Amino acid sequence: MHEYSLAIDLMESVLTAAKDNDAKIVNQISVKVGRIAHVNPVQLEFSLKSVSEGTIAENASYSFEYVDPEIKCLCGYFGKPNISETEDDSDMLEYLVSLVCPLCGKNVEVIGGTELVVDSIDID
Structure with a gap:
């Protein structure tokens, strides 16, 4: 623990x-x-x-x-990923690993x- x-x-x-x-x-x-x-x-x-x-x-x-969580991309995007409030936190990490920028489609950095x-x- x-x-x-x-x-x-x-x-x-x-x-x-x-x-x-x-x-x-x-x-x-x-x-x-x-x-x-x-x-x-x-x-x-x-x-x-x-x-x-x-x-x-x-x-x-x-x-x-x-x-x-908050994300940022090299293209300049900064913001919150589109995550449902009903998703539990264990599913969220798996989701964030495969997250791409909503503007350019490239992988993003999790900063929050x-x-x-x-x-x-x-x-x-």
Whole structure:
């Protein structure tokens, strides 16, 4: 379960930011998760709660925002691929591997949708 090691890194970032801002408690943590980041938010939240035990973030709540993939092409195209909202994320990666530019038909570079970042924290 690689979510545990990701949670350790994310929590270190949260606690460092909280310390830098003289926080007494972390109330809420918002995380951006790319739809093709291969991260299960349920497992990530469980891991974050586990690694936060005994810290000022122990009772924090979590919110997760999904980030859609973005693509770019050498021809100048930049944007989101045409992906149905009902497709599950495991099918999306297979789709993106074979994705071509809607303008010129050449292969594209995936430049977004793989992120995993702490977007914001609410502290007191």
